[in-house]
Amino acid sequence: MQNGLNKITGMDAVKYYIISFGCAMNKADGMIMEGILLKSGFAKVKSPEEADVIILNTCNVKGPTESRMVHYARKLSSTGKPLVVTGCMAVTQKNLLKRYSKVFLGPRAIDKIVNACSYALRGIEFSCYHGEPIKTCLPTPQYTGITAIVPVEEGCLGSCTYCITRFARGKLKSYPLNSIIERIKLYIRKGAKEIFLTGQDISAYGKDIGLTIIDLLEAVTRIEGSFRVRVGMLNPLHVVDRVEELVKVYRDEKIYKFFHIPVQSGSDKILSLMGRNYSVKDFLKIIETVRKAYPYGTLSTDVIVGFPSETEQDFMDTVKLIETVKPEIVNISRFSPRPGTKAANMEQLPKHIVKNRSRRLTEISRRIKYKRNKQLLGKEFAALVVKNIGSWFMARTDVYRPVIISKAKLGAFIRVKVVDATSRGLIGVVLNNISSR
Numbered sequence: 088m089q090n091g092l093n094k095i096t097g098m099d100a101v102k103y104y105i106i107s108f109g110c111a112m113n114k115a116d117g118m119i120m121e122g123i124l125l126k127s128g129f130a131k132v133k134s135p136e137e138a139d140v141i142i143l144n145t146c147n148v149k150g151p152t153e154s155r156m157v158h159y160a161r162k163l164s165s166t167g168k169p170l171v172v173t174g175c176m177a178v179t180q181k182n183l184l185k186r187y188s189k190v191f192l193g194p195r196a197i198d199k200i201v202n203a204c205s206y207a208l209r210g211i212e213f214s215c216y217h218g219e220p221i222k223t224c225l226p227t228p229q230y231t232g233i234t235a236i237v238p239v240e241e242g243c244l245g246s247c248t249y250c251i252t253r254f255a256r257g258k259l260k261s262y263p264l265n266s267i268i269e270r271i272k273l274y275i276r277k278g279a280k281e282i283f284l285t286g287q288d289i290s291a292y293g294k295d296i297g298l299t300i301i302d303l304l305e306a307v308t309r310i311e312g313s314f315r316v317r318v319g320m321l322n323p324l325h326v327v328d329r330v331e332e333l334v335k336v337y338r339d340e341k342i343y344k345f346f347h348i349p350v351q352s353g354s355d356k357i358l359s360l361m362g363r364n365y366s367v368k369d370f371l372k373i374i375e376t377v378r379k380a381y382p383y384g385t386l387s388t389d390v391i392v393g394f395p396s397e398t399e400q401d402f403m404d405t406v407k408l409i410e411t412v413k414p415e416i417v418n419i420s421r422f423s424p425r426p427g428t429k430a431a432n433m434e435q436l437p438k439h440i441v442k443n444r445s446r447r448l449t450e451i452s453r454r455i456k457y458k459r460n461k462q463l464l465g466k467e468f469a470a471l472v473v474k475n476i477g478s479w480f481m482a483r484t485d486v487y488r489p490v491i492i493s494k495a496k497l498g499a500f501i502r503v504k505v506v507d508a509t510s511r512g513l514i515g516v517v518l519n520n521i522s523s524r
Contacts (some may be wrong), residue, residue, distance in 0.1 A: 091458075092191070100128055100129060100130040100138075101128075101129050101130070101139050101140060101204065101208070102129070102131075102132045102137060102138050102164055103124055103128050103129050103130070103132070103138055103139065103141070103142060103143040103204065104131075104132050104133075104134060104135045104137065104138035104140075104141050104142070105117055105120065105121060105131075105138050105143075105144060106142070106143060106144065106159070106163075106401070107144035107174070108144065108145060108146040108152070108155070108156065108159075108174070109144075109145070109146025109148065109152070109174065109175070110146065110148075110285070111236050111283055111285040111319065112194075112238055112241070112256075112285045112286060112287065113144060113146055113174055113175070113194070115195050115222070115236040115237070115238045115285060116173070116174070116194055116228050116238075116313045116475050117142075117144045117173075118228055118236065119197055119222055119225045119226070119227055119228075120142065120144070120173065120197050120200040121228045122226030122227040122228045123197075123198065123200050123201060123225060123226050124200060124201065124204070125226070125228055126226045127511060129201075129204075134197075135163055135166050135168060138166075138168055139168065139169075139170070139208065140168060140169050140170075140171060140204045140207050140208055141163050141168050141170050141171065142170075142171045142173060142200070143156070143160055143163055143167070143170060143171070143172050143173070143174075143178035143188075143373055144173045144174045144202075145172060145173065145174035145175060145177060145184075146174055146175055146176065147175055147176040147179060147180055147251060147425070148175070148250075148251065148252055148425075148478045149350065149420060149423050149425075150423030150424070150425070151423070153176070153180065153183070153246060156176050156183075156184070156304035156378075157183055157184065157494075159408075160172065160187040160188065161187060162206070163187070164187040164188065166403040168189040169188075169189075169190070169207035169208055169210065170186065170187055170190070170207065171190045171191075171192060171200075171203045171204060171207045171254050172184050172187075172188045172190065172191050172192070173191075173192040173193075173194075173197065173200070173203075174194060174255075175194060175251070175252055175255035175256070176215075176255075177191040177192055177193055177255075178191075178193040178194070178216050178254065179251050179254050179255050179426070179427065180426065181214070185509050188207075189206070189207065189210065189211065189212045189213065190203050190204075190206050190207040190211075190212070190213045190214070191213070191214045191215075191216075191457045192214075192215055192216075192242070193215065193216035193217070193218075193255060193342045194255055194256055195216065195217060195218050195219065195220070195241070195256070195257060196215040196216055196217060196218040196220075197220065197225075198218060198220040198225055199215050199220075200385070202215075203215070215365045218421060219260065221263065221266055222238050222241070222262065223237065223238065223239075223260050223262045223263070223266040223267050223269070223270045223477075224266050227270075229369070229516065231277075232278075232279070232432075232495055233278075233279065233280050233281055233473050233474070233498050234279065234280075234281040234282075234283060234471075234473060235271075235274035235279040235281070235282055235283070236283045236285055237270050237271055237274070237282055237283065237284055237285065237512065238262065238282050238286055239261070239262055239267050239285070239286050239287050239289060239292055239303060240259060240260060240261040240262060240286035240287070240288070240289065240291065240292050240320075241256055241257070241259075241260045241286060241287060242256045242257040242258045242259045242260050242287055243256070243258070243259055243287040243288045243291060243322075244258070244259050244288070244291050244294065245288065245322065245324070245362070245363075245364070245466060245504065247361055247362045247363065248360065248361055248362040248428060248429035248430040248433075249361060249391065249394070249422065249425065249428055249429075250425070250428065250429040251425035251426065251427060251428055252287065256287055259287075259288070259291050259294060259295050260295065260395055261291075261292050261293050261294070261295050261296050261298065263296070264293075264298060264302065264303060264306055267303070267306075267307075268306055268307070268310060271307060271310055272310060274326045275310065275312045275314055275412070278498070279314060280313065280314050280471055280473070280498045281314065281315050281316075281317065281471060281473055281483070282307075282314060282315070282316045283316075283317045284307070284316060284317065284318050284319050285319045286319055286320075287320070287366060288320060288321075288322045288325065289303075289318060289319045289320060289321060290320075290321040290322050290324075290325035291322065291325050294325075299329070300321075300325075300329075300333070300366070301329065301332045301333065301336055304316075304318070304336045304337075304339075304342065305336055307341070307342075308336070308339040308341050313500060314341060315341060315342070315343055315471050315483070315485075316341050316342050316343065317343050317487065318342065318343070318345065318346075318347070319347060320347045320348075320349060320462075321333075321346065321347060321348050322348075322349070322365075323348055323349075323350065323363075323365045323369055323370050323373055324363070324364050324365045324369075324396075325363060326348065326373050327370075327372060327373055330372070330373050330376045330377070331376065334376055334377060334380040335380070337380070338418065340469075340485065343385075343483065343485065343486070343487040344381040344383070344385065344485060344486040344487060345384065345385045345387070345486070345487035346384060346385070346386050346387065347387040347388075347416075348373060348374070348377075348378050348386070348387070348388055349388055349390075349418075350367075350370045350387035350388050350389070350390065350408065351363060351389060351390060351391050351403070352390065352391065352397075352404075352405055353367055353393065353401075353404040353405035353406070353407060353408030353409070354367070354397070354400075354401035354402075354404040354405060355367055355403060356396075357394050357396075357397055357401050360394065360395070360396060360430075360433070361394065361430070362429075366516075367404075367408060370408075370412075371408075371411075371412070371509065374386065374412045378412075379450060381486065383462075383463065383466075384486050384487075385415045385416065385486055385487040385488060386412065386413075386414040386415055386416070387414060387415065387416035387417075387418065388409075388414045388416070388417055388418070389411075389417075389418045389419075389420065390405060390409070390417055390418070390419050390420070390448065391420050391421075391422050392405070392419060392420070392421055392422065392441060392444040392445050392448060393421055393422040393436045393440065393441030393444055393445070394422045394430070394436075395422070395430055395433035395434055395435055395436065395475050396433065396436075397444075402444050402448075405448070405450060406447070406448060409448065409451060409455070409512065410451065410455070413455050413458075413459060414452070414455070415455075415456055415459050415460075415488070416456070416483070417449075417452035417455075417456075419445055419448055419449055419452065421445045422435075422436070422441060453510045454510075456510045456511075457508070457509065457510035460488070460508035460509065460510065460512065460513055461508045463488065463507065463508060463513060464505055464506070464507070464508055465504070465506075466504070466505050467502060467503065467504045467505075467518065468484035468485055468486065468488075468490075468502070468503055468505070469484065469485045469500065469501075469502055469521055470482035470483060470484045470485065470490060470500070470501050470502070470503045470515075471483050471498075471499075471500055471501075472492075472495040472496060472497055472498060472499045472501060473497070473498075474497075475497060476491070478493075479491050479492070479493060479499070480492050480493070480494070480495040482495065482501060482503060482515075484503070484513075488504065488512065488513055489511075489512040489513065490503055490512065490513040490514065490515040491512060491513070491515070492514075492515050492516065492517055493516075493517075494517060495517060499520055500520065500521050501517050501518075501519070501520055501521060502517070502518040502519050502520075502521050503515035503516065503517055503518060504516050505520055
């Protein structure tokens, strides 16, 4: 394939530029496509102007994100270089991008990226949306960082009435456990200290292959080496019946005490309209168990405000729930109708009401996070140094709180004392380096 591309371009190596948007899964897809391209003899460049072919790895989970993707497609195509559109929007909203690209590749067909680039360079129309690649077995770029993203599954078992992503990602496909473990081991050998396990719904892992998320996490903690693991999104529907097992496996020091459990609404009526298939009571049961086991753990949740037919009382039920469980992180989205979804055909709320509710919940969430962080003043935690920010460093505590420190070494396991707190994070001092099994 590369020899053929060489003849087309007249160059020793086809130069590519890629930009990825959206969730950790989509960014992992971008890295995998890069690995395939590099293995096939392509060369990466830092700007679209230098490239022979450009890859736009899209996300369209929300309306504003969709508009941003159209903007980037227009901007990148204006360079005159052929554009390959990948990611969710390539499947679900190709019509919005056809004027900028002839080549579209869905999330489940990223192993065809070399073919896609070949067609783009020849100006030939090409679309591929289907395939079943085991992404943990596909190449990845040369790894040189602290954090590595490892997809463990793709798709979901849900039928949420507002979600466009499930049309692009499809039904649940769990990757073989041994391939996940080998991919993590590879990253550890290359120096990774932090592993992000990602997927559309990690809590459903294994339901299609006779395994569970507990099997996955137990296998990961048995890997030798010093590293930390962040577990991705956990749907309450699949957590409620095994939350006791989950908090038990989280006891291992390798797993951050971080729980991303999206509730979406504090109203059972709205949850039913969303097609979420769990109740507020189910969510509260999960959080009560998590908080009891890990009082300082980080709880992250997602909320959609302004869902069709949401009344002021429905919204206040959500506010009450957030004030009750006190999440450290609340990812707030203003409802935006996505094409092809059931919710898009429901009666929409006025935008000014949605905007007002978003602002109110944002301020409430900020105050909660500040109070939760202030509770950690004077406390000591184990932490991993993960990022350099100018002359400062950021570390992640074992309960996944970011803490800013003045002197450290990237990738070092340290012990820190919290000396100040803001709504955004903690400020600490390093007490000493620590060993980790």
